[in-house]
Structures are given as structure tokens and as C-alpha cells.
Amino acid sequence: EVQLVESGGGLVQPGGSLRLSCAASGFTFSDYDLHWVRQPTGKGLEWVSAIGTAGDTYYPGSVKGRFISSRDNAKNSVHLQLNSLRAGDTAVYYCARAYQYGSVRLDVWGQGTTVTVSS
Amino acid sequence: AIQMTQSPSSLSASVGDRVTITCRASQDIRSDVGWYQQRPGKAPKFLIYAASSLQSGAPSRFSGSGSGTDFTLTISSLQPEDFATYYCLHDYNYPLSFGPGTKVEIK
Numbered sequence: 001e002v003q004l005v006e007s008g009g010g011l012v013q014p015g016g017s018l019r020l021s022c023a024a025s026g027f028t029f030s031d032y033d034l035h036w037v038r039q040p041t042g043k044g045l046e047w048v049s050a051i052g053t054a055g056d057t058y059y060p061g062s063v064k065g066r067f068i069s070s071r072d073n074a075k076n077s078v079h080l081q082l083n084s085l086r087a088g089d090t091a092v093y094y095c096a097r098a099y100q101y102g103s104v105r106l107d108v109w110g111q112g113t114t115v116t117v118s119s
Numbered sequence: 120a121i122q123m124t125q126s127p128s129s130l131s132a133s134v135g136d137r138v139t140i141t142c143r144a145s146q147d148i149r150s151d152v153g154w155y156q157q158r159p160g161k162a163p164k165f166l167i168y169a170a171s172s173l174q175s176g177a178p179s180r181f182s183g184s185g186s187g188t189d190f191t192l193t194i195s196s197l198q199p200e201d202f203a204t205y206y207c208l209h210d211y212n213y214p215l216s217f218g219p220g221t222k223v224e225i226k
Contacts, residue, residue: 037163037217045155045163045206047215060214061120094162103169104210105153109162 002026002108004095009113012085016117020080022095022110033098034071034078035106038091038115048093051078053100063089085117121145121209125218131226138194140221142207147187151211154183154192157220158203167192197223 008020022034036048050058051069059067068081078095092114096106122145132138142152150170155163165174167183170190180195194201202225207218 035215044204044220045157045208045217047208047217050213050215058213058215060216096163103151103153103172104208104215105165105168105174106155106163106208107165107174109164111162 004108004110006095006110006113009115011116013119014086014117016085018082018115020093020113022078024076029076030073031100033100035096035098036080037094037096040091087117090117091115120214121216123207123209123216123218125221127221129222131224132197133226134197134199136197138197140192140205142190142218144188144209148209148211150186151209152190153208155206156203
């Protein structure tokens, strides 16, 4: 079964850090780009990062310089390091895969992990 | 960065209705748009890519059209399981961005 499972969410103080992980199974991990998308409670989806098969990374301005994505093809996992966290980063964080060629098709998603930034 | 807008922000419709949702990009993005459905408490589900191509496994009542800056998602005959929020996502270049969503509610 093709599956993505996120972990690592939790409660963190403003200015703190957290490392999210996404474990993949059931497909050839090295053939896919991995994306992170977040959703604050009751609000819309926000694209947060992408990491390509070669380890190239992309971010929107809202998190660039604070969030770092990495991948471990040997362990079929992707990570998102969240630094200098703010209240506005509170959200459910989803990882999703997209085949490396063609359109960005986020065709498989994890169940999400919740990050709460609060003092 | 490219901004995506959607209209309407919400709509009420009945089972069997034809529903159309519009997405607009802040610049020409060719056909580089996808559509996603999200039911409450669930992860998004992928429906349409490249503006008009139906993802394998997505119901055929969903269709997409458009190019340039204006795109539409159409549900030809609304089913009970289609009551959800729909988002467009451009993949023309990085950073990607979603539209704000359109909530489809039961009339």
C-alpha cells in the first residue's frame, strides 16, 4: 500500500524549533519529489516546501530562511526542520508526493501532524 | 510570486446540480493548474492536473478547463460525497500557491 506517515508535531514555544518527519512506503521513493503543505485550523491550504529527487529545495517567502527540508532516500523519509517558530506557524502539516516529471501532482498525502506554537 | 484567487468562496447546491468553481491566476500560467478536494478532517484528494486532465481514480463527473489566467472546475451532477472544499494549485513555477478555497455546501 502506498502510504505517507507524518510524525514529530507538538507544542513548542515561540522562537523554538521542531523537526517533522514523513515516512514513505509502497513506492519507489527516489522517483518522487516530496512536498509539505500546512493548514491552520479552519483555514485554507498553504504550500510550504518541496524537495526534489536531487535534493533541490524550494520554499515560499513566508518560511524561507526558517524552514529546511531534507530527504533520506536510504530510509525512505523526508524531514522538515522548523526554526524560529511563530504563532502563525500553528497548523496541521501534511506531506505529499509528486512524481518527479511533468505536472506537480500531489497524488498521495499523509494524515498530517499538528504543530502548535504557543507560550 | 503568483497569487491565486477563487470564486465563489462558498456556494449552496443540491444533489444533482451542476456546479462550477472559478480560479484566477495573477499572471499567465499556461495550463499549470491542479484541483484538490478536501472533506472536513481529511487530507486533500487530488482530482485534476494540467488544468483539464482527470487524475486516475477520480470520478468522471469532475472536469477542468481553462488556460492562461482563468480556470474552472465543474462537477456535472453533484453527489452527496462531493460536499467539500475545493482548492486550485498552480505549479507554473516555485513557489507554488493554492487558491483560498471554495466550500460547497448542501442547500
